[in-house]
Amino acid sequence: MGASHRGLVNVSYSVAVRALCEFTAKAGDLDLRFTPSPSAQQGIAGHALVASRRGAAYEREVSLSGEYRNLHVRGRADGYDAERNQLEEVKTFRGDLDLIPANHRQLHWAQVKVYGWLLCQARELDQVRLALVYFDIVSQRETIIGETFTAELLREFFERQCERFIDWAEQDLAHRSARDQALGELRFPHANFRAGQRPLAEAVYKAVGTGRCLMIQAPTGIGKTLGTLFPMLKAMPTQSLDRVFYLTAKTPGRRLALQALETLQTDATTRPLRVLELVARDKACEHPDKACHGESCPLASGFYDRLPGARQAAVEAATLDQASLRDIALEHGVCPYYLGQEMARWSDVVIGDYNYYFDLNAMLFALSVANQWRVGVLVDEAHNLVERARGMYSAELDQAAFKAMRRVAPAALRTPLTRINRQWNALNATEDTASPQGGLNHNQAHYRVLDAPPAKLLSALHNAIAAITDYLTEHPAGLDSALQKFFFDALHFCRVAELYDEHSLFDMTFRPGRRGASVSTLCFRNVVPASFLAPRFEASRATVLFSATLSPSRYYADLLGLAANTPWIEVQSPFTADQLSVHVAERISTRFRERSASLSPIVELMAGQFARQPGNYLAFFSSFDYLEQVAGVLRERYPEIPMWVQSRRMDEPARQAFLERFTATGRGIGFAVLGGAFGEGIDLPGERLIGAFIATLGLPQMNPVNEQLKRRMGAIFGAGYDYAYLYPGLQKVVQAAGRVIRTPQDRGVVHLIDDRFTEPRVAGLLPGWWR
Numbered sequence: 065m066g067a068s069h070r071g072l073v074n075v076s077y078s079v080a081v082r083a084l085c086e087f088t089a090k091a092g093d094l095d096l097r098f099t100p101s102p103s104a105q106q107g108i109a110g111h112a113l114v115a116s117r118r119g120a121a122y123e124r125e126v127s128l129s130g131e132y133r134n135l136h137v138r139g140r141a142d143g144y145d146a147e148r149n150q151l152e153e154v155k156t157f158r159g160d161l162d163l164i165p166a167n168h169r170q171l172h173w174a175q176v177k178v179y180g181w182l183l184c185q186a187r188e189l190d191q192v193r194l195a196l197v198y199f200d201i202v203s204q205r206e207t208i209i210g211e212t213f214t215a216e217l218l219r220e221f222f223e224r225q226c227e228r229f230i231d232w233a234e235q236d237l238a239h240r241s242a243r244d245q246a247l248g249e250l251r252f253p254h255a256n257f258r259a260g261q262r263p264l265a266e267a268v269y270k271a272v273g274t275g276r277c278l279m280i281q282a283p284t285g286i287g288k289t290l291g292t293l294f295p296m297l298k299a300m301p302t303q304s305l306d307r308v309f310y311l312t313a314k315t316p317g318r319r320l321a322l323q324a325l326e327t328l329q330t331d332a333t334t335r336p337l338r339v340l341e342l343v344a345r346d347k348a349c350e351h352p353d354k355a356c357h358g359e360s361c362p363l364a365s366g367f368y369d370r371l372p373g374a375r376q377a378a379v380e381a382a383t384l385d386q387a388s389l390r391d392i393a394l395e396h397g398v399c400p401y402y403l404g405q406e407m408a409r410w411s412d413v414v415i416g417d418y419n420y421y422f423d424l425n426a427m428l429f430a431l432s433v434a435n436q437w438r439v440g441v442l443v444d445e446a447h448n449l450v451e452r453a454r455g456m457y458s459a460e461l462d463q464a465a466f467k468a469m470r471r472v473a474p475a476a477l478r479t480p481l482t483r484i485n486r487q488w489n490a491l492n493a494t495e496d497t498a499s500p501q502g503g504l505n506h507n508q509a510h511y512r513v514l515d516a517p518p519a520k521l522l523s524a525l526h527n528a529i530a531a532i533t534d535y536l537t538e539h540p541a542g543l544d545s546a547l548q549k550f551f552f553d554a555l556h557f558c559r560v561a562e563l564y565d566e567h568s569l570f571d572m573t574f575r576p577g578r579r580g581a582s583v584s585t586l587c588f589r590n591v592v593p594a595s596f597l598a599p600r601f602e603a604s605r606a607t608v609l610f611s612a613t614l615s616p617s618r619y620y621a622d623l624l625g626l627a628a629n630t631p632w633i634e635v636q637s638p639f640t641a642d643q644l645s646v647h648v649a650e651r652i653s654t655r656f657r658e659r660s661a662s663l664s665p666i667v668e669l670m671a672g673q674f675a676r677q678p679g680n681y682l683a684f685f686s687s688f689d690y691l692e693q694v695a696g697v698l699r700e701r702y703p704e705i706p707m708w709v710q711s712r713r714m715d716e717p718a719r720q721a722f723l724e725r726f727t728a729t730g731r732g733i734g735f736a737v738l739g740g741a742f743g744e745g746i747d748l749p750g751e752r753l754i755g756a757f758i759a760t761l762g763l764p765q766m767n768p769v770n771e772q773l774k775r776r777m778g779a780i781f782g783a784g785y786d787y788a789y790l791y792p793g794l795q796k797v798v799q800a801a802g803r804v805i806r807t808p809q810d811r812g813v814v815h816l817i818d819d820r821f822t823e824p825r826v827a828g829l830l831p832g833w834w835r
């Protein structure tokens with residue numbers, strides 16, 4: 065979907081066949097009983113297998129296009145057999161074909177009919193046989209439903225679909241034209257750029273202009289959200305961008321982006337953008353006790369019949385944050401979550417979590433590819449993407465949870481689940497040699513990395529997935545949640561297994577089970593997500609990754625899969641060395657074996673600083689254990705110093721209460737863990753925070769898993785220790801210290817507590833302006 069502007073008098077609107085039919089031919093209930101659909105890999109393999117069964121005359125992936133008024137319709141039909149004059153659309157599925165709802169089949173027919181007309185027109189055919197090929201990925205059997213149509217009938221059908229879409233397309237075109245004109249005139253909303261903000265904005269604009277990705281390290285406090293969104297929006301008309309995606313790791317980042325867009329569009333007459341905030345399903349669902357189909361949820365029943373009204377109201381509202389999208393959805397009796405999914409197709413700026421563009425099922429990425437959108441992508445706090453992406457391409461299965469589920473699973477599933485159990489136990493018996501690999505801490509659960517994933521267990525899992533799918537389709541209501549959880553976990557596990565390569569480990573963690581036998585957790589553990597993310601960057605016109613801590617650039621480029629020549633720039637800090645007094649406690653060692661000796665000197669250092677300069681401080685430690693030990697000694701020796709402590713499981717109100725202790729007139733020390741909720745993303749300007757104590761280098765704990773990460777990254781990049789320990793650790797230290805200076809007026813102190821901070825390779829990783 066998108067406009068090709070060749071001057072307003074000659075504008076054509078391009079739409080993919082699938083998008084056209086989804087718009088015009090979907091009716092009735094939302095029905096997700098047929099999820100999970102086959103994975104992308106299974107779909108591709110299914111299509112390839114069907115094609116391989118056809119004769120020499122069979123053409124695969126036939127590109128077709130046609131015009132109707134100013135509508136340009138394009139797409140790729142799955143296959144055409146010229147000898148039989150048969151055009152095929154292949155649909156892979158699992159489960160019972162008879163249970164595919166009528167409105168899904170209707171959509172499939174609409175697609176093949178549109179392709180049918182485009183083919184007749186291109187090849188001057190009077191008629192063609194259309195075939196829907198339903199391919200069962202489990203049995204690998206095809207069910208073909210075919211019918212012959214005249215070209216005339218297909219033309220009429222095609223034109224009817226276009227007619228239904230054309231009003232919307234014209235409205236969309238008008239919007240696009242007004243949007244681009246307004247963005248051309250968009251002015252920076254403040255009289256001046258903040259220091260550093262202009263070079264930031266210029267770099268983003270240039271990246272989109274040259275169509276390259278860009279990494280930017282820019283300090284907090286210069287207004288990165290506005291400084292990246294503004295140039296990206298300015299580039300929309302000049303670079304013909306269809307969409308901008310603003311991706312964040314956490315909810316506060318979404319809010320800041322919404323606020324920045326508000327600031328940019330203060331004049332109601334120049335609100336050119338349709339903005340959408342995407343929220344996770346569990347946060348948007350109105351009926352968490354129901355399932356997403358018309359027989360269970362009232363907001364799924366008749367969803368597609370009411371969708372046109374809701375969609376129209378949504379584009380008129382322009383800004384769709386969580387609350388306004390919900391209001392519109394409920395007014396029209398449709399599900400807010402799925403209305404959000406629909407509006408992702410029609411919004412100019414979409415704000416959402418990283419996973420919408422980067423994970424295995426990323427909707428925004430899939431839409432961009434399917435609709436050939438030119439997109440500009442902004443990745444906020446991009447240092448988080450390494451860990452988040454690893455999580456997206458990792459998968460775990462726990463045997464104890466499996467056993468508990470199996471005990472209550474329906475009798476119909478006994479055989480496939482027993483097979484899994486047998487294979488799992490056999491794997492434990494071969495692999496649990498009771499000799500810990502990595503063996504650095506024998507108190508850890510027993511851990512092994514295998515050379516290859518267990519083929520027999522995976523086959524048993526595939527088998528069970530098929531059996532559970534059949535069971536779920538027949539019993540859609542009242543499912544046991546443990547069974548459902550296992551099902552989705554197993555499905556994800558098998559999908560990730562298909563992607564297994566040197567970028568991942570396959571490991572097992574054993575612990576004693578009942579009756580002396582071990583139970584294990586199986587894990588595909590992604591170490592280097594680069595190969596999964598690289599195609600996402602390539603699919604964008606430009607992706608800009610920005611953060612206050614994005615160095616060393618090589619580390620992020622290697623792990624994230626950015627091209628070697630991706631520019632990395634550092635925006636100079638507006639802060640000066642005299643604002644921050646940095647001290648290294650070089651007589652204290654926080655190494656694990658020397659921790660108990662470090663408690664007393666750390667407490668004395670903190671108390672001394674507090675006495676010299678009373679005010680609010682944050683003290684960061686690498687673990688809750690270490691934090692509690694130091695807090696205990698401080699409390700005992702200096703009960704007069706007010707202190708408050710982060711606890712292991714803090715909910716949102718507790719976190720808020722922790723932060724509220726930092727008042728402009730307050731005094732005391734807040735204890736927190738490095739890399740935790742208070743280690744980044746919190747803003748305590750002025751007197752609310754005047755200093756930080758950072759004990760340790762933030763190095764991840766040395767354990768068998770991290771040792772394996774080190775080994776694997778050493779083999780791939782030749783810098784195992786740095787990639788597994790040093791860089792992630794120092795990144796947390798710099799983020800934590802970054803809490804102190806938030807504005808050019810702030811003054812503060814940072815105590816780096818460990819002798820290793822004086823080592824050149826460690827000191828070299830600290831921000832230049834500190835020195």
Ligand code: SF4
Pocket residue numbers: 094345348349350351352354355356357361362363364399400401402
């Ligand atoms: S409201 Fe909840 S249960 Fe209903 S369709 Fe939406 S997400 Fe599914």
